[in-house]
Every structure is written in C-alpha cells, then in structure tokens.
Amino acid sequence: xxxxxxxxxxxxxxxESSVWRGVEEKVRQIFDSFGxxxxxxxxxxxxxxxxxxxxxxxxxxxKEMYTFEDKKGVSLTLRPxxxxxxxxxxxxxxxxxxxxxxxxxxxxxxxxxxxPQKGRSRQFFQIGAELLGAESPMxxxxxxxxxxxxxxxxxxxxxRFEINSLGCAVCRPKYLEAIHGFMKGKEKKFCDDCQKRAxxxxxxxxxCKKEPCRELTEAVSTISDFWCEACRKHxxxxxxxxxxxxxxxxxxxxxxxxxxxxxxxxxxxxxxxLGAQNAVAAGGRYDGLVKDLGGPxxxxxxxxxxxxxxxxxxxxxxxxxxxxxxxxxxxLLGSEAEQAALSVIxxxxxxxxxxxxxxxxxxxxxxxxxxxxxxxxxxxxxENEVKKGVAIVKNMHDGKQNEILMGRLVGELSK
Ligand SMILES: [Zn+2]
Ligand SMILES: [Zn+2]
Numbered sequence: 001x002x003x004x005x006x007x008x009x010x011x012x013x014x015x016e017s018s019v020w021r022g023v024e025e026k027v028r029q030i031f032d033s034f035g036x037x038x039x040x041x042x043x044x045x046x047x048x049x050x051x052x053x054x055x056x057x058x059x060x061x062x063k064e065m066y067t068f069e070d071k072k073g074v075s076l077t078l079r080p081x082x083x084x085x086x087x088x089x090x091x092x093x094x095x096x097x098x099x100x101x102x103x104x105x106x107x108x109x110x111x112x113x114x115x116p117q118k119g120r121s122r123q124f125f126q127i128g129a130e131l132l133g134a135e136s137p138m139x140x141x142x143x144x145x146x147x148x149x150x151x152x153x154x155x156x157x158x159x160r161f162e163i164n165s166l167g168c169a170v171c172r173p174k175y176l177e178a179i180h181g182f183m184k185g186k187e188k189k190f191c192d193d194c195q196k197r198a199x200x201x202x203x204x205x206x207x208c209k210k211e212p213c214r215e216l217t218e219a220v221s222t223i224s225d226f227w228c229e230a231c232r233k234h235x236x237x238x239x240x241x242x243x244x245x246x247x248x249x250x251x252x253x254x255x256x257x258x259x260x261x262x263x264x265x266x267x268x269x270x271x272x273x274l275g276a277q278n279a280v281a282a283g284g285r286y287d288g289l290v291k292d293l294g295g296p297x298x299x300x301x302x303x304x305x306x307x308x309x310x311x312x313x314x315x316x317x318x319x320x321x322x323x324x325x326x327x328x329x330x331x332l333l334g335s336e337a338e339q340a341a342l343s344v345i346x347x348x349x350x351x352x353x354x355x356x357x358x359x360x361x362x363x364x365x366x367x368x369x370x371x372x373x374x375x376x377x378x379x380x381x382x383e384n385e386v387k388k389g390v391a392i393v394k395n396m397h398d399g400k401q402n403e404i405l406m407g408r409l410v411g412e413l414s415k
Contacts, residue, residue, distance in 0.1 A: 008122030057200035091295035141241030329370035
C-alpha cells in the first residue's frame with residue numbers, strides 16, 4: 001500500500017522551498033533591524049497550556065487541537081499557535097529578569113484540525129513575533145510598523161492593515177453585557193456555534209462568518225461606544241504613531257480575534273489576492289496572558305504571519321545564495337576519474353561554489369543532466385584525461401572547450 005501524507009499536511013518541494021527560504025531570510029533581516037531574537041520552543045506542549053491561554057471556549061481548544069496521551073497518560077497537544085508556548089518559555093526561564101523588554105520571534109509549524117481548503121491546512125507554518133514588557137502604545141505601533149516593513153521588504157504592497165481596540169478588563173465586560181442584552185429573545189436566530197458563544201464568549205459572535213449571524217449583529221452597538229478613558233487614549237496614541245510611521249490603516253470594530261487573551265489593540269493584515277481566506281497576518285495586545293499563565297504581571301503584544309499565504313504573495317522572492325545558480329558539473333567516466341576529481345570538487349565546494357558531480361552513466365546522459373542543471377561549466381574527466389593528468393573544461397554557453405592541467409583546475413574554475 002502506498003503511504004501518503006496526512007490530509008491537510010503538505011510537502012514543500014523545490015523550487016517552492018527556495019521561495020520559502022528566501023522569504024525567511026528577508027524576514028530574519030527585518031527582525032534583526034528591530035532587535036528581535038529568535039526563540040525555538042517544542043512543537044508539543046502540555047494540553048493545559050492552550051486550555052488556559054487560548055481559552056476553553058475557543059474553537060481551537062474545543063475542536064481543532066491535535067491532543068493525545070503519551071505513554072504515561074499525560075495529555076499533550078501539538079501547538080495550535082505560537083504565543084502561548086513563547087510566553088510559557090518566557091516565564092519558565094525567567095526572561096523578564098534578563099530582558100526588561102523581551103523581543104522574541106519564531107518560525108515553525110502549527111497544527112489545527114480544520115477542514116483543509118485553499119490557504120488553510122492542518123499543518124501550517126507561522127512566522128511570529130512577541131514583544132513582552134511594554135505597555136506603551138509605541139510597542140503596538142512598532143509591531144505594525146515591523147509588519148509593514150516585512151511586507152514591503154518582500155515586495156508586497158497591496159496589503160491592508162485593519163485595527164481595532166478590544167477594550168480592557170474594565171470596559172470590555174460592559175460591552176459583553178450589551179451583546180447579551182442584544183441577543184436576548186433572539187438566541188434561536190443565531191447559528192448553533194453562536195448560541196454556545198453567547199454563554200461563554202459573546203464577543204466571538206461578531207466574528208461569525210455565517211450570513212444570518214452577520215446580518216443580526218449589524219445592529220449591535222460597536223465596542224468603541226464602551227471603551228474606558230484609558231483604552232481610548234491608548235488607541236488614539238497607537239493611531240497617531242501609525243500615521244507617523246506611515247502605516248496606512250483602516251479602523252474595523254468587528255475585528256475581535258479568535259483567542260481569549262487579547263485586549264486593547266487587535267489587528268489584521270489582509271490581501272485581496274488571497275480570495276476568501278484573505279488574512280495573511282494578525283495579532284494584538286495580550287496584557288493579562290503572562291499573569292494568567294502563572295508569571296508576573298507583564299504586558300505583551302504580538303503577531304503571527306501565515307507563511308503559506310505569504311509565499312503565495314511573494315512568489316518572486318528566492319533565496320539569495322549566489323552559488324545556487326549555474327553550478328559546475330563534473331562529468332566523470334570510470335572510478336579512476338571519480339577518484340581523481342574528488343579532491344578538486346571538495347576544494348571548489350570549500351570556496352562555497354556549487355558543484356554537481358555525475359553518478360555513473362554514459363557521457364551523453366551526464367551532459368544531459370548538466371544541461372538540466374543549467375551548468376555553465378562542465379569538467380569532463382575520462383580514462384585518457386586521468387592518464388595525461390588533465391581535464392576538459394567545456395563552456396556550455398558557447399560550446400568551447402579547453403584542456404587544463406589538473407593542478408590548475410581549482411584556480412581556473414574559481415575565477
Ligand atoms: Zn478599557
Ligand atoms: Zn453564528
């Protein structure tokens with residue numbers, strides 16, 4: 001029986017993997033310029049971490065997690081998102097003592113048991129950033145400026161930034177009450193999911209994609225009517241800084257984010273080229289999360305970018321290794337030629353040149369492969385050449401060839 005990949009989990013093959021590498025390289029440069037350092041956390045975490053952070057009533061925890069027991073019966077979960085693991089690591093390693101403001105970025109796969117569709121898979125790759133230890137609107141703004149730099153750095157200019165404020169522990173409960181009040185008597189008109197949300201997390205009703213729910217919630221007052229003075233001020237300052245930082249944005253009071261731990265600034269980055277699943281990045285502020293997970297009362301703000309969607313938008317990015325194009329090809333006939341060539345090949349590769357060698361077969365088939373690899377130079381070595389201590393070097397662009405002494409080969413080829 002043929003073994004295939006798990007539904008919703010795909011292989012990234014060349015040459016697409018070269019786009020991925022190019023995108024990652026560029027994003028890493030931009031993270032460097034903002035002082036973000038990489039953190040690598042395990043792919044598996046205790047299930048409790050996500051139940052407590054993402055929230056018991058969230059769609060992720062309710063039905064999308066890959067949860068299983070290890071051999072000792074401990075419940076483990078493949079991470080469905082990157083923020084909770086970073087915050088767990090931050091607390092566990094006491095990073096607040098080392099970094100008054102910690103700026104951490106991550107690259108890695110996440111897992112959610114969702115219906116696979118274009119732009120959505122069960123294993124998906126995220127690039128994320130978390131800034132811990134700063135309450136200032138400057139931190140929120142910098143995260144959005146960082147995102148803007150990432151997109152323009154990748155040549156993606158047609159993204160939209162949408163922002164909102166989700167209020168805080170003081171003002172949000174009043175808004176939730178208002179939603180409750182609004183729904184009273186109309187519960188049955190909402191979809192099953194929203195009826196459940198009404199009890200546990202009514203804010204999510206605004207996020208429902210189903211048309212009847214969307215129409216019903218048109219009439220709900222917006223959260224902006226309920227912001228407390230501190231939230232208003234924070235949001236005003238964020239907007240001012242975004243203007244100063246040349247981040248064009250639109251306010252959208254329906255952005256609620258799917259995760260429980262967000263407060264105040266929430267944002268999404270959208271691109272119409274992606275179709276229905278048009279969000280390419282999202283994030284926001286999560287001031288209570290570190291404390292909720294047993295750490296000190298430290299604020300945080302972060303975002304995650306969907307790598308699959310990002311690479312769809314930046315298909316012209318390729319990794320920048322100069323040696324990857326136009327390899328040299330060594331056509332080798334017989335084991336003596338292979339032995340004679342190896343130390344030369346090794347020396348060339350040590351100079352970071354890309355060298356391909358033949359693995360047997362006729363000269364004709366070897367040259368065919370060299371052609372396929374777009375080799376500019378082919379070094380041909382057969383029994384005769386080995387005896388004479390020379391190699392034939394052929395320029396595949398103009399077809400000219402020369403005999404070169406083996407001892408001079410590295411010097412000639414690395415010119
Ligand atoms: Zn507030
Ligand atoms: Zn609904």
